[in-house]
Amino acid sequence: MTATNRQFRLIRRPQGAVQAADFDFATEALRDVQDGEVLVQVHYISLDPAMRGWMNESKESYMPPVALGDVMRAIAAGKVVASKHPNFAVGDHVTGLLGVQEYAYSNGQGLTKVDPSLAPLPLFLGALGMPGLTAYFGLLDVGQPKAGDTVVVSGAAGAVGALVGQIAKINGARVIGIAGGADKVRYLTEELGFDAAIDYKQGNVAEALKxxxxxxxxxxxxxxxxxxxxxxxxxxxxxxxxxxxGAISQYNNKEAMQGPANYLQLLVKRATMRGVMVADYYPRAMEAITAMGGWIAAGKLKTREHVVTGIETFPDTFNKLFSGDNNGKLVLKVA
Amino acid sequence: MTATNRQFRLIRRPQGAVQAADFDFATEALRDVQDGEVLVQVHYISLDPAMRGWMNESKESYMPPVALGDVMRAIAAGKVVASKHPNFAVGDHVTGLLGVQEYAYSNGQGLTKVDPSLAPLPLFLGALGMPGLTAYFGLLDVGQPKAGDTVVVSGAAGAVGALVGQIAKINGARVIGIAGGADKVRYLTEELGFDAAIDYKQGNVAEALKxxxxxxxxxxxxxxxxxxxxxxxxxxxxxxxxxxxGAISQYNNKEAMQGPANYLQLLVKRATMRGVMVADYYPRAMEAITAMGGWIAAGKLKTREHVVTGIETFPDTFNKLFSGDNNGKLVLKVA
Incomplete structure (x- = not known):
């Protein structure tokens, strides 16, 4: 076991896309765990669009921003390598908000044990993790599709979107994905079984939807x-x-957010716009994980992880989320 | 009975605020009613913000735009002066989409008989008409306030807003109105019993709400x-x-509508944004009218009509809605 821990600390609020200079890629010495603490060796770090919001000095968000000087917040998966906590033993695999670093200390709060014999570890950061719960409950609980409904999903080739479309299909909906580029369109229709997909980089989305x-x-x-x-x-x-x-098109804005100018269509069409926050559904997580796991085992739900190796690539790799250069759930493999 | 009918015909799509030159103030001769038709002498014309939208060449609205050359659409109240329709007799008072004119022919569709012995005719264009139904069902059916909730209403001194706040109070909510000017703020808190009111022209609405x-x-x-x-x-x-x-701040825009830039708060706060369209509630109109009528009779609900006399003042009077120069439900008295 190495005696040091490399970690990305946020030292500047990014303007627009994140830059390497927004972080200090620091090395700290490891110490012994204290009573009630575990030390986790991080294997995979989940890169999610929400992280961009956590870097901003925002007052009204669902989580406080990452403080300047702190390790960048991220969900990650790894293995317990030292423990003085009654619920976790050395060798346990866990997920949680472990941060962009090689090792993380935890008091066990928010740490979830996962079984890597059931699925590869990155899957617990995707379909069987936060993106999976977001897709499952956001679609079924908030969206409430009925059989025969037309369901449209944007960011359709992303971690959440690809799941949303497939869950909608399983529930009998007609599914149209919106994504950027011919490869993604082909992936959605030919591999994931979407009924149609629109390349927003080619032509008019409204016309295509018509x-x-x-x-x-x-x-x-x-x-x-x-x-x-x-x-x-x-x-x-x-x-x-x-x-x-989410609103991934807006997270790197240097100016004000672009609000939906056509929101009065909510009135014209008697429509509802509602937010989904995955944390609300953690108490019901097993419901989603059981369903998703069953669909994966039955071959009804396909997942794709885009794994990039090397923690040192973090800022560049993170930016793939916004350039659309990721193919599937973006995961950083630590080493 | 005069043999002519003066009417405002839309001849140009307004840019920004309406101008007199957007209309032809024409005079046509009256003719005899045909079988199945009534002729209504219009007494009061309701001036409503939605009319501004009807003047635009919009494709995706809940009603087609007023065609160029047509009489400007408006809800109005009047008296039947000739009838070859089995359901309407001369002397009946009615409301309906009679238009900005002195006389209107109707086949009876959408025409509602009202009893002027129960309430003054303008009230059927306000609390007992479309604005009343909008306030009642929009608040109670869509907003669903619970006792003790904090309810905020914008355009609070307007026809709909003043009713919304009072209905919310009757239902046990704490009510804050947002309006423009010290007079309106005083009206809301001192006359209508709102718990508080914010003058949006003075200082920061977000800070005041805090x-x-x-x-x-x-x-x-x-x-x-x-x-x-x-x-x-x-x-x-x-x-x-x-x-x-509605979005009265945006209806006279010459540029694109301003969408709500902070809409991601729907996600942060697990909130819902939903449109209300009064036409959906016409089948339940009696429920609202009975309740509102009872509250008015009991002195629990106050109404105020701002009546301007002279159909020829239509374009100028209509613009009071947008400048905020109206005090209460704006009604044009024909003569």
Whole structure:
């Protein structure tokens, strides 16, 4: 066991896309664990769009921002290598908010044991982790698709979006994905079984939706915001439900957020726009994990992890989320 | 009975605030009614913010735009002066989409008989008409305030807003109104019994809400949109409901609509934004009218009509809605 821990500390609030200079890639010495503490060796770090928000000095968010000087917050998976905590033993595999670092101390709060014999560790950061719960409960609990509904999902080739579309298909909906680039469109329709996919980089999303969803969109699961949200707002069906999950098109904005200019369509179409926050569903996590695990085992739900090796690549790798250069759930393998 | 009918015909799509030159103030000769038709002498014309939207060449609205050359659409109240319709007799008082004119022909569709011995005719254009139904069902059905909730309403001194606040009070909520000017603030708190009111022209709405609603806003009934919607979004309570009724701050825009930049607060606060469309509630109209009528009779609900005399003043009078120069439900008395 190495005696040091390399970690990314946030030292500057990023303006726009994150830069290497926003972080200090520091090395600290490891110490012995104290009573009630465990030390986790981090194997995989989940890179999620929400992390960009945690870097901002925002007052009204669901979590405080990462303080300057602190290790960058991230969900990660690893193995307990030292423990003075009654619930965790050396060799246990766990996930939790372990941060962008090689080793993490924890008092056990928010730490979840996972069984790597059931699924590869990165899957617990994707379909069987936070993105999976977000997709499952956001779609089914907030979006409430009925069989035959037309469900549209943006960021459809991303970690959450790809799951949302497949869960909607399993529930009998017609599914249209919105993604960037021909490869992603092909992935969605040919590999994941989406009924159709729109390449937002090619042509007009609203026009494409008019052709693909002539009766309107019953459920829109939005990961993207901005112009795509505005386009879908113009194609809602009567009584549509919009699930607000994120707004990745806006997170790197240097200016003000772009709000949905077409929001009065909520009135015209008697539609509902509601936010989903995955933390609300942690008490019901087993419900989702059981369902998702069953679908994966039955071959009904496909997952794809985009694993990049080397913790030192963190800032560059993180930016793939926003450039769209990731293919599937983006995970940083520590070593 | 005069043999002519003066009417405002839309001849140009307004840019920004309406101008007299957007209309032709024409005179046509009256003709005999045909079988199945009634002729209504219009006494009062309701001036409502939604009319501004009907003047635009919009594709995706709940009603087609007023065609160029057509009489400007408006709800109005009047008396049947000729009838070859089995359901309407000369002397009946009616309301309906009679238009901005002195006389209107109707086949009876959408025409509702009202009893002027129960309430003055303008009240059927206000608390006992479309604005009343909008307030009643928008607040109670969409907003669903619980006793003790903090309810905020924008455009609070307007036809709908003043009713929303009072209905919320009757239902046991704490009510904060947002309006423009010291007179309106005084009217809301001293005459209508609102718990507090914010003058949006004086200082920061978000800061004022922070002081007045320290536990956040449970229900926001929005008639205004723009900066006020964005301010309230920053002060939502967990699980808040936003009722989108209108966006009067945006209807005269020459550029694109301003969408709510802070809409991701729906996610942070697990909040819902939903539109209300009064037409959906016409089948339940009697429920609202009975309740509102009872409250008015009991002195629990106060109404105020701002009556301007002279159909020829239509464009100028209509603009009072947007300048905030109206005090109460704006009604045009024909003569």
């Amino acid at each position: 052709a693909l969803a002539p009766n309107g969109v019953d459920v829109f699961f939005d990961n993207v915001g901005g112009a795509i949200l505005d386009a879908v707002l113009m194609r809602l069906a009567h009584g549509a439900r919009i699930v607000i999950c | 002081a007045l609603a320290p536990n956040g806003v449970d229900v926001f009934f929005d008639n205004v949109g723009g900066a006020i919607l964005d301010a309230v979004l920053m002060r939502l309570a967990h699980g808040a409901r936003i009722v989108i009724c």
